[in-house]
Amino acid sequence: VQLVESGGGLVQAGGSLRLSCATSGRPSSWLNMAWFRQAPGKEQEFVAAITYDSSDTRYADSLKVRFTISRDNAKNTAYLHMNSLKFEDTAVYYCAAAVRSGGTASSPRAYEYWGQGTQVTVSA
Secondary structure (H helix, E strand, C coil), X not given: CEEEEECCEEEECCCCEEEXXXXXXXXXXXXXXXXXXXXXXXXXXXXXEECCCCCCEEECCCCCCCEEEEEEHHHCEEEEEECCCCHHHCEEEEEEEEECCCCCCCCHHHXXXXXXXXXXXXEC
């Protein structure tokens, strides 16, 4: 399974971005998906997760008001919609996947496959 993130960039505080994670190698409908992020000098942080059939989602408590995870299995793509971005959202955002295991797990150990990451920079 290969994961490729896109959609990162530089945005002003208060703005929005949509990250995409394109999957290949296995049908997207086989994969539970998640987003993590890592800011400079900080630990990797769980952002959101979604089951293979979109039946369940999970969010980091501090982000669930502003972030939304979704997917389109017909396009083999998962998304992270980020609104009202703050300076502290600046990080490298990683897409992760597991083959129908772990549900909406928040631990990175639950995910077998990872993308290369996409940089999100929010200017204050």
